[in-house]
Amino acid sequence: MPTLSLSDIFNSTCLSGTPGIPLGTTGDCLPGFYCPHNNASHPPEYCAPTPACQVSRIAGKVCPAQGTYEPTVCTHGYYCPPPGREQIICPKGHFCPWGSSKPIECGFGSICGEGALKRVDIMGLGFMVGIDVLLLAGTLGVGAWKWLKERGSRGKKGGAPMARIGTATISGKGHASKGSEDMELTKMKSKEEDEIEEVNEREHENLSADLLKLVESFKRSIDGKHFGLTFDFQNLGLKLKSGRELLSGVNGTIEAGTMWGVMGPSGAGKTTFMNVLMGKVDKTEGTFWVNGVKQEMKEYKRIIGYVPQDDIVLPELTVRENILHSARCRLPSSWSDAEIQAHVDLVISCLSLTHVQHSLVGDAVRPVLSGGQRKRVNIGVELAAAPMCLFCDEPTSGLDSTSALAVLKLLQALSRLGVTVVSVIHQPSIEIYECLDNLLLISAGHAMFQGPREEMVRFLKSEGFAFKPSSNPADIVMDIISGQGAKHRSFARENEVAHLISRWDVVQPTFNPRPAGDSTALKRTVNNRGGSWYKQMVFCFMRSMIQQQRQISSFFLEITVGAIAGALIGLAVTGADGHLFQGIYRYPYEVLSISINYGLLPQIGLIGGLAIGLAGSPSGVKVFGEEKLIYWREAASGHSRSAYYVGKVLCTLPRIALSSLHFATLFALLATPLISFGKGYLLILLNFYCVYGLASIVSMMTRKENGPLLSVVVGIIVSVFCGYGPTLKNAKDWGLEWWWRMCPGTWFTEALYEENLRPYEELFNIEEAAKSLGFNLGWYGKDILGLVALGIAYRIIAYIGLVGLKRDRQR
Template sequence: MVGLSSNSSCLSGAAPIQLTSSFHCNLGFYCPNNSALHPPEFCAPTASCQATRLESPSTPCVESQGLYQPVVCPPGKFCPQDGREMLSCPKGSYCPVGTYDPFRCGLTSICPLESSRQFSLLGFIIIVAIDVVMGLLWWRDWRKLRSKNRRSDVERTSSQETLCSSDDDASVKAFMASFARCVKTSNIGLSFAFSDLTYRPKSMDRDIVSAISGGIEKGSMWAVMGPSGSGKSTFVDLLMGNRIPSNGSISVNGGQAERSKYSKLIGYVPQDDVLLPELTVRENILHSARIRLPRSWTEAQRNDHVDRLLDCLHLTHTQHRTVRNISGGERKRASIGIELIAGPMALFLDEPTSGLDSTSALSLVELLKALSQMGVTIVCIIHQPRREIFEVLDNVLVLKKGEQVFQGPREGIVPFFKNRGFSVSDAANPADAILDIVSERNPIIEPPQIFNMHGSKLVMDWEEYWKKALPPIPITVSDDPLPSTSGRSAPWLLQTYFCLTRALKQQQRQPVSFYLEIGVGAVAGLLIGLALYPYKGLHFQGLYLPPFELLSSAVDYKTVPMISLMCCMAIGLASASPGVRVFGDEKDTYQRETRSGHSRSAYYTGKLLSTIPRILLSSLHFTSFYAILATPCISFWDSYVTIALYFYAIYGLASLVSVVVSREDGPLFATILCLVISVLDGHGPPLATVHEWHLEWMWRMYPGTWFAEAWMDRFLRCAAHLYDVDKAAAATKWVLGRYSLDLGMVFIIGSVYRVLAFVGLVWAPGSRR
């Protein structure tokens, strides 16, 4: 060998160190000159070789530093087991540093002659096929909806905005016939009686509702009126059983009934139209029908019931339009239809005319009047209705600061206040006049000096009036038994299935959002792959196995944990915000549906299952770009499963955040939290340092540490024939050989996040009944 000293077999001229007393060549080494007479030796590196090692520790100086010094088999070559030959890596295989037997490339991989790493195209082929199929499905669904809408436009008549308002109307009769089959009784409607009804929250020193007594007859239409803050919504919540009164009692149909016994008989329409905008009018109502109608009904019967209701509400012409593409009045009718489809005995509505023009508001109230004439008890919270709307009402209950100032027929309210000294002009809107009286304003009412009296004077007048047993009309509360609610909802598994298919349809109707999410995952994998591309697949370097330890270059135990940190942070950035939107955007929907009898766990499970395709596709796009550029030694499927499980964990954490944080703050908070958790993966501070602090248990509470350990196990497994991986594990405190446990812990932690999120959904303010 050129440059050898006459007194030394080493290039540097230094004395060699014998590594073993007999011939031995470790796997992955090239030992052409070694024999029993000349066993392997270690030679101190020359200055140029040492500079190379110091400049790039991950790229060892592969030139032999002595005649009898073995060298590790360089990238693109392989050295068979005895180490006598160094051969070129054949086409279709790849040979990283220290290869003794070439690794076969996959059928979809690019591996030319003397490849040192595998460029796998498997992921790209899969994602292209899946993306094309998803695009075709979206296109088919869009064309189907457009075709249905065109047919509906042709069928639209000039009277499409007229609502059913008479019992003689054929559509009303048809719906009522189906309604009767649903409730299984001809005695439709609920009556409510309440005595000294009072509600005071524990956090307040005054009553929100104070000592209200009276009753609501079945088949009547009531309006609860009063200025803002008068306790209207709280009073209605008490009647529906959503709040427990501090004092007093409520009876339904003449008997004391538990909320669970009549909750499925009541419909509630909130002020804001809680509809899923991605679904059509029919799909929103049909979902409610599938969940809440008797489980003995067939799908054909449910669809027939929906058809009759759509006809009654005059929504047939818009039934195939998505909610985001219909008018405000149509949205309000659709919102009412979601409750009517279940055959409620009583319907409560919060500000049903809010946000509507005067004509639409009047038409809607006339519809509600028609429903009350069918026998359904209607109770509306109405704030300052127009005169024509006020005249449609049967009865009125007026509140002032939680106290009752009037209850009775609409016709009797003006005489009642006139008898108290107020002069209401015949030209004035009675509703406006009454609200001015109880609000102590005087733009219309005379005489003005009455407003100098304390506001409680009106309450005292009413109490005196009521005690004299001279209410405007006697309140008749029936003693009819409550209809049975058994079998009134779908079984749990069916509810889960319906919620799952609905959620999947929502995703299908949001192609931009869906593709953006998986696109972000692809970009994240691409950026990490580009960052790791210069490593050429060499992500770990340790001490060579005995007896070749002295031949080792600088060790690199940090790159694999660094890769895991980069992956955790990228996955957190890519999936935290979409994970929050799974539940954060539908809190109102969840609350409305669970109030009406939907199973909380079925809704939650269906939504969780609907995220699985998003998780699998996002992680697939991430892994595909990462794998082809970073070219890790582990298999594509090992990489994919590990990454997919971390996506699963982050989605679970984001779901938990969405429950405890507001919709506006959720995405940012979840992203920050995921970044913080990513840092706790054992890279910085290193797990060995954390072990010295006796805080490893804290790091083990988060999925990043288990993810990094799984990553470390797979990477070191690839190099176990060349490096002393046990020493690497002892130095870093990573535990090898439990890859399945690592993945299982990531899955368990992600599942725990979901359980906590469900508990939060059940116990969060406003979600319990």
Template sequence: MRRFSLSSDLTKLFRSWRRRRHGGQQTAVDMSSQEGTGSPDKEPAQLLNFPFSSVDDDASTPPLQITFADVGFRIRGRATDILSGLHGSCEAGSILGVMGPSGSGKSSFVNLLSGRNEAITGEFYLNGYRMRSAELRSLIGFVPQDDLVLPELTVRENLLHSARVMLGGQLGDPALGEYVDSLIVALGLARVQDQMVGSVARRGLSGGECKRVSIGLELAAAPKVLILDEPTSGLDATAALSLMQLLREVSRCGIMVICVIHQPRAEIFALLDNLMLLNLGKQVYFGPAAEAQTYFEALGYGFSSFSNPADTIMDILPSHAWADTTPSLSAAKEAKSCTPVADTYNNTALDEAGDAPLQVPDILRSLQQRRASWSRQVWLCFRRGTVQQTRQTASFCLEIISASVIGVTIGLTIYEFHGHMFQGIYHPPFELLSSAVNYRMVAEQGLLACLAIACAAGPPGVKLLGEEKLIFRREQQTGHSRSAYFLGKNLSVLLRMFLASLHYTTFYMILSTPTISFGLQLAISFLYFYCMYGLGCIVAAITHREDGPLVCMLSCLVISALGGCAPRLALVKTWNLGWFWYMWPGTWLSEAFYNENTAPFAYLYQLDDASRFTGYKNGRTGFDIGLLLLIGTLYRVIAYPLFVAVGWR
């Protein structure tokens, strides 16, 4: 059996690029990329140390073919189908364009083909092997219409992270670095490789460059199939043509390219090998793009010699009664008749010689083995998240300033007491000498601490994941581990939480001079930051990005108020609702704060009376700290499945 190599497609991609680079004109980007690499007279392999260059050209992968039969899709509760009766075949080394009017089902089709939507009817096959949605996702690289790229990272950092995750199981960092450098040059991004991608608020790359980075994120995983949803959307005519020419080169290297095209110019239309036309969820035409004009002329439509054939076809589609003609389309019939059945091929794909069956499940297993281990992905996501944190200068400084101001404000509220927040009844026989007791001030300070930290930590907790849900979804569908991403992201923000809690604690302790030690005050403050960030993750999973900060702020304030100060925890217990207060972290922070500020006076006052009045128990600060840690972790455990079930949609 011939060994299957998943790297051969990209090997051919870069060898093709190197041949074109040395056989014709060079662009400015090409010339700049040669600086420091040696003389242009050297062999291409010497100029470009591609990590898969050891792969023999004769050991290329068998040509892949994806076929689909009677594919349909309907939204639950809707009477009509979004798509129905689609048939066709997509081959490696070709580019398939999907066209149709708005609302015709183009994006729905590529979502089904890429395995992003499992609510389908019909069947998909890979060389005769029936594919499930999860298997399609592992085989296909999907580029969405919007450019979902982390703005705080440079072009190279974004591509290198994707390559490390998807290929790190078989390649080390030096080889991956060379691979990404080759990919950057092939995409024409060498000039901007060290520039941050940027966002709408802080512009970095141009629209065309962002689109190329988005494509590069998928090519970094060396996919067998590349699907793009309207890749030319938002680009000018020149940038759109340049991008499609790049996709043409990708397809000629053995990668199957399928893209949704909306109103292409004539030069772009000429780059398509095959064409699929949709109208109202029905398949109108499937066949060679060059024969589409002849097909419509046979139906009686005229094409001006001065017009763009694609424009004329787009004008025809909404105006014709396709329901009567679609069943007789020869292209659709041929696509349907050539659709293989799983039993015919016995769930195998044939090699190029046709005599050595290759198990498709082995291909899929090989794809899985190329990915970095789960622990490695956690580390990569942690490192990437840390880089993001260091570059979010404005938001980081704002959080530090907020924590400092809150610490100063609360510290000033009891500055004049010089730390004497508690006064109780003396031990016998000195009860009669006791002055007025003050049991509430310690609890009130605990309440203020909860509310203040909630204001400082809640919105950043939402921002932690709320602004990146779409990016998380894209990476998960590409093959990145969701749990590794979620864990790595949460770990990367711990230092930020610690610095915010350190500033709050420092200013508060200097001004209020409580009897609690600095270390314990810092510990409970940090753990409450940890809890509020976790609560922010839950809110981010179930709300829209624009609503998240307000919902989180209200949730944090309500939960923080349930700390046992007002109403007193002792009173709450008489209502048989103590269990409800114990669910929230504010109760445990207040109890720890109360214990540490009253314990030094145990020699003087009767602390049991104060405990009965407040409802807090004495002497279990360690238990309180442990529960704060547990609740903050539990919030994240709850947030993760919510992101999977809700937040990733």
């Protein structure tokens, strides 16, 4: 180290006593610096810092000028216009962060008093509070209206109000009791019996006017004179790749306007036969004729109704809303809404559901309707489409005998009016058995009998089986086809089931397909079915919005989580007063630099991405994960898959917008970043948008119960790849930038970095800072487009998964 002379020390203007090092040749200092004593004779100079100042700079703090002519950074709350001779307080309506050469206008929706070092964005807060008040008022208003309506209806009935909760009952006095529970169950049973009596009156001998009108409505939906479908099938078979035969050599005819029951033991092939018949499963051999025309059945799925064994309806919708949606999407596009509404009225009336049409369907956890009512809603969803044939997979499953009979009586009445009805029936009572016109007995994948039930009894009697007059023929038949028929005859026979199958192959009538009918009219009927793509999309969107409105608690929870996440991140950096970046000063003032802080903004990007992933993933996965069964059912009946998907995606946008608003508002208020509220909100919105897209992909690939957890894990993983660590520069060096660019966090953080660095471009060497992390400056627009494109790409992948996975369930 050179030795300082006394003259150097006495002539030095630096606190350390060392001579100053010139930082320029003029008296002006760089933009953002304050140098009141400099002039042409005394240009800015660098002074070696005192030990105390050196400690401050290492700690990232600014220390006073270390000499008379050393420039200092303009204090926050002030600005220092060139050439830096004066430090002026920031005017009202503007803010001046640290190192400002000119004041920055606050902009609309922000508050900036005189001497403001940061802006306070209140525009988002105003929107947030206003929307929350409207949502809360609307929710309370709807709740009050429902309460008044329920109270009024109870008052009309008289007596203490009763509310059924689960299986218990709460009386008007506010306590539950075993007696009141029994009373409620008795009332429910009586109510169900009354409904059965109503349905019984709709038999062939005394058909109700509404049922006749319903069939007339059915007929208006076809192009031709003949209503109903007749199926001929020969040598139907289904063999797996493993060589196992599920169905073999089944022949027969199902006439239009008949009621068929398919019976057999568990695993006999009943459901397999029906799935092959409907075209839901491709046969490996055999031939179909539809109304005499050789054709695959799946071509007619728009005019075929399928009632699954489980009651697949949306619990958040009312009885009418479930049925109406099906009608709007599946009836001919030429029908007006008034005609569709009238058709739905008839369906509801014929199902004896008028008195509960505005009640929520509910589910097993939160029951609202009885089992019989839910089953009839399940059937009503199909009748709303005016099918020419109705297939039912165990329509009596899970019902008591009274409810089961009511359902079968309804199906019988429909068959009397021309609808072809085919039902898989398991262990029917004698009353249900007598509702069936014809039977198909299946065992081990082979037909044992096919034809009128009276002929079945004669056939089995000819094989030595006895039917006692007091017995239920269905019970005896089930014993026989299960291989337990020895107790119903007086002699022994080995391989009883195989014998009966071979006997039926011999005695069954010769197969003769009927003459071809008017296939052109039938095809026109099929082609005319279904609302337009646009209408189906709108109906799916409206339905989803109703679901969200009735799940308002989960919606409030989601936006609350978003608000809390934004507030916590804002609180974590609120002490920085908006100064979220510290870089190296521009040449030649880099020697005056304090400790740099390149990583805080990327760290905020990381934490913000993690918070958005945690807040948005569970809700995003529920968009599709909660109703796969509904989608499969509707896709199999001819609904537009893309219309359903687009409608569901659009319904998420309000949720995303509000969750993002709460997150962005509280983050902006507490963190006060330099990025404007509008740009920051757009970034957060698009990040939520991408998270929802990722969650949609997860929902397609996993089971419903695993979806929320797995989507959160995926959200956390993609948030890590945001350019913080490993940095985007590391990724470029490894040749893996493409992977970082597939994750929304990289685009989000890069845009956040750009917008918070740009106001400092005169003060700091921001190019070097961005280069050190691998980010690109001037890419805000590209980053926005990248997030939009990524969100769209995620949704395209999710759509491919929606239509490509479980294809057998969508046929």
